[in-house]
Amino acid sequence: MRLAVRLTPRGGADRVDGWDRDDAGRLFLKVRVRAAPVEGEANAALEALLAKALGLSKSGVKVERGATQRLKQVEIAGLDEAALHAAFGTPDAWSQSGAR
Structure with missing residues (x-):
């Protein structure tokens, strides 16, 4: 599965x-790291954070595009939409709760 991520490096927390x-x-x-x-370093921290949150090995998560960009x-590898939503919630739930 390919996932779009906006990364904030030096974000104070992972x-x-x-x-x-x-x-x-x-x-x-x-995501912030x-x-x-x-x-x-920030890309490696992003890969490690997502792998841990999804219960995957670090080798299963790779920044494919935008290595020097924020987006x-x-x-x-091996991720389906149900597992993604189980780990991070559904997009609708975040927008309805006002989380930003």
Whole structure:
């Protein structure tokens, strides 16, 4: 499964902040990590955080596109939509609760 992620490096904590949509209505997962965006450290922290949250090995989560950009495409091996929503909730639940 390919997942759009907006990463905030040096975010003070390693955590998933929920779902959001860009101006065009495209869905993405908001994530922050403590690591700095230096030499791939923030991307590695993102991969590790998502793998842990999803109960997968680190090798199953890979930043495929956008390595130097804030919005990234992450490839997650063996993940289906049900497991994704079990780990991070449904996009509708985040928007209805007002979480941002």
